[in-house]
Amino acid sequence: MFDTTPTLDCAGRPLALDRPRICGILNVTPDSFSDGGRYLDPARALEHALRMVEEGADLIDVGGESTRPGAEAVDAAAEIARVVPVIEAVAARVAVPVAVDTSKPEVMRAAVAAGAGLINDVYALRREGALDAVAELKVPVCVMHMQGEPRTMQEAPRYDDVVAEVHRFLTERLFACEMAGIERRRVLVDPGFGFGKTLEHNLALLRALERFRDLGAGLLVGLSRKSMIGALTGRAAPEQRAAGSAAAALIAAQRGARIVRVHDVAATRDALAVWQAVASGEAAPAR
Numbered sequence: 001m002f003d004t005t006p007t008l009d010c011a012g013r014p015l016a017l018d019r020p021r022i023c024g025i026l027n028v029t030p031d032s033f034s035d036g037g038r039y040l041d042p043a044r045a046l047e048h049a050l051r052m053v054e055e056g057a058d059l060i061d062v063g064g065e066s067t068r069p070g071a072e073a074v075d076a077a078a079e080i081a082r083v084v085p086v087i088e089a090v091a092a093r094v095a096v097p098v099a100v101d102t103s104k105p106e107v108m109r110a111a112v113a114a115g116a117g118l119i120n121d122v123y124a125l126r127r128e129g130a131l132d133a134v135a136e137l138k139v140p141v142c143v144m145h146m147q148g149e150p151r152t153m154q155e156a157p158r159y160d161d162v163v164a165e166v167h168r169f170l171t172e173r174l175f176a177c178e179m180a181g182i183e184r185r186r187v188l189v190d191p192g193f194g195f196g197k198t199l200e201h202n203l204a205l206l207r208a209l210e211r212f213r214d215l216g217a218g219l220l221v222g223l224s225r226k227s228m229i230g231a232l233t234g235r236a237a238p239e240q241r242a243a244g245s246a247a248a249a250l251i252a253a254q255r256g257a258r259i260v261r262v263h264d265v266a267a268t269r270d271a272l273a274v275w276q277a278v279a280s281g282e283a284a285p286a287r
């Protein structure tokens, strides 16, 4: 059922993409939309990371700047101060790879020096120096589509054909990566749910997710607790959206996502385990 797509080498820590993998979100920010402020303290952040790995996370994604709609930007020094101590502490205690969710080259470099093995860039390496940094750091990277900037992206998202335009953007970013010496097998792509998209745009992308298989890159998807889930379930509070988020992660996995980026690891793992038992005729390896 799953083809033998490559295993990513995340600074010596393998991330096999032979079946859908779970990326646990660790926001070290005061203002992330669903868990802002909860893990600002490095000790709390480490505790949460350990719990997510225990629950089944195959990767931990540490972010120091909220990219929610309307978010204010954070400077590099402040972002580094937030993520580096947490990346150091988490990488020292877990065996799974640790990613850094940043678009700034200086944060990428500091994070990899601290033990990060994958870069997750919602700006798809479009900031000055980002492509060169990733080429030099030699760790895998996720490039994501966003229309506009977090501060204003949800004001009036508009596309002629959202699927075609997102596909074209990711094609161009993959080409830019290859031109910079970042081989395609080291790149993950992400349609960027909620990043300059209406509910209809997000649904169109999820329905057409298989279209992105032809990019020849692993597909990462982030739907967890987003307003799309709230709109479809009526759950106003993000922390009430675990069931809807697990359903969305399952649909994404069934349509080709290799990594699902989630807040609720245990619920997601259970949903994927049931599907894998049915779909592949054998139960997913018990944890």
Ligand SMILES: Nc1nc2ncc(COP(=O)(O)OP(=O)(O)O)nc2c(=O)[nH]1
Binding pocket: 025, 027, 029, 031, 032, 033, 034, 063, 065, 066, 067, 068, 101, 120, 121, 122, 142, 144, 190, 192, 193, 220, 221, 222, 223, 261
């Ligand atoms: N690759 C990728 N990275 C992402 N980073 C942040 C968020 C936003 O979610 P969250 O981190 O929970 O919130 P915030 O940005 O407010 O910290 N979504 C994605 C996503 O969909 N894909």
